[in-house]
Amino acid sequence: MALISRQMISQIGWVTGSFGAAQGLRLFTNVILARLLAPQLFGVMLIVNTLRTGIELLSDIGVGQNIVSNRDGFKSAFFNTAWTVQIIRGILLFGLALLLAQPLAGFYDSQELTEIIPIIAVVFLLTGVQSPSRYLLQKQQAVKTIALFDMSMAAASAVVHIALALYSPTIWALVAGLILATTISTTTSFFLIDFRMHRITIDRAHIKSIISFGKWVFASSIVFFLAMNFDRLYFAKEIPFAILGIYGIARTFSDMVGTLVQRVGNMMIFPKVAGFAKERSELRPAIAGLRLKALLATAFGLSVIVALSDLIILLLYDDRYIAAAFMLPILMAGAWFSILSTMGEAFMLGIGKSVHSAQANFAKLLWLVIAVPIALINSGFVAALCVIAMADLFRYLSLAYSQWKEGLSFIRQDIALLSLFALLVIVWRLVFSQLGIVADFDGWLAYGSIVNE
Structure with a gap:
């Protein structure tokens, strides 16, 4: 290859x-x-x-x-x-x-x-x-x-x-x-x-x-910032600083995965695709195998992290931060769509189509601006948290459409990988809870009690 x-x-x-x-x-x-x-x-x-x-x-x-x-x-x-x-x-x-x-x-x-x-x-x-x-x-x-x-x-x-x-x-x-x-x-x-x-x-x-x-890049950067930080800016006005600080810790952990993939994309995929000397029609076959192997490894690794993420908080932080043990698995699961989106952006930047990155981040931002306030006001913080975890799905859908138009579509591959990832998360969680490593479903929900107080 x-x-x-x-x-x-x-x-x-x-x-x-x-x-x-x-x-x-x-x-x-x-x-x-x-x-x-x-x-x-x-x-x-x-x-x-x-x-x-x-x-x-x-x-x-x-x-x-x-x-x-x-x-x-x-x-x-x-x-x-x-x-x-x-x-x-x-x-x-x-x-x-x-x-x-x-x-x-x-x-x-x-x-x-x-x-x-x-x-x-x-x-x-x-x-x-x-x-x-x-x-x-x-x-x-x-x-x-x-x-x-x-x-x-x-x-x-x-x-x-x-x-x-x-x-x-x-x-x-x-x-x-x-x-x-x-x-x-x-x-x-x-x-x-x-x-x-x-x-x-x-x-x-x-x-x-x-x-x-x-x-x-300018347009994309502004939209990217708002899409990535609307939750922080909005919550800072609507929830206590103590809960905001705990949420920030959970976001820090969940962002690590996306940041790693973004780093690989910017330093490896973007320069490689940008320097691809052959015909565009040969680009997708050249990267399909590498992409599949990378995402398979990511699916296995991330599924274990999601299943154990609440334990990470409990081991590292004291009881003042216990609500992060409830928040982190939800946010970490949503990181899967962030990973797919980040890889898609690296490909589009590599072929000189930076406009698609701005469009994708705008789709994510639009979802957050509309759905987060509605969820928080009508159903509370937990609902808003789930809305945030889903946000990169809309970013991914926009990029998937752009990649399809450019002959770089991986939609079938991504559907199969999503199914595998979801199955792995469920299996790992059941195994770890049966072994007593992590709490059962009711125990996990109890970690979030402070959020609703």
Whole structure:
């Protein structure tokens, strides 16, 4: 097969291995912080991080994707122009965050945000000046170097956050930890390549190319942010911060699976499909076998995780976070559609059809905006949770239609895999409950009692 090689297997190993190590460090950090800090602090920080991400995506024109996909990406004039655009964007976002601090604090009825947001805004300046070295390495498919960098940054972040929380178990430990960790990442990024290569450059032709490519990335980024974070933004207004913090922990676990697949898609599938030199008609046969093997392995692994997910919460967290043991299996099961969607997006980006990603995320967003408030108001938090778990199904359906139009449909394969995944979840859960490893159905429902109090 054209897309399978020993090198690719090695690269996937580095991607998944480094992701697992980095996520393990983040999980360890999260568990320690959960024992040192109160749940409502995580709720406040969930709002802050969500708003920060939203502000960043307001001006995302795909600087990194431009460097990876453009034939001139390695040229100094191109990547330095992209870097200069990124710096200007960071300065503008810093100013925007300062202007929005008071209105956002008023909207969420939290005066803490008036103080926190202007300080967090420094992160925009730091990420703005961050070296484009990561994207140059991604273009070269230097997966090992990127993997080692990510693991090192995760370790540094863990040390910084835990040390600050031990010193001051308040919201300011999380705020200062974010700023210090970002500072370390930005500084280190300049040493991934020769730091002397960086120059403030403005090349009009390259700026035009960046903006032309980035217009759909911009649209897709905004829709993607809202689709991925509407639940957090909406719940922050409608439920207590303590429940929001617990929900944030459950979402962190469920998002890990989708993030891993997205990482593999961005670093492996997207560049491979984009560089496929043969006729389009040969692309689907070339990737069908690899895709099937990857999803079969994912179905077996994810089904075990879903069946054991409530136990993970009970083992790692104290009783203040027990409601997450009820939330996580529901959200984790919904991650299956996120996985299928992420792979579909990587294929569509690889053939230059970024518009389909925006359309798919809009379909998901439309479902959330309509269904989540209706479910929460009429049937409560549990119903809203189920609505959220189903959201990526609508994203997948949109992408499946787009792939069918482009001759890249895998709908029959996906129906069979979904059936297998659902069956495996049921079988594993029954086996584990019979062995006494996890609670039975009534015991699992009891974990969610705090949500309805």
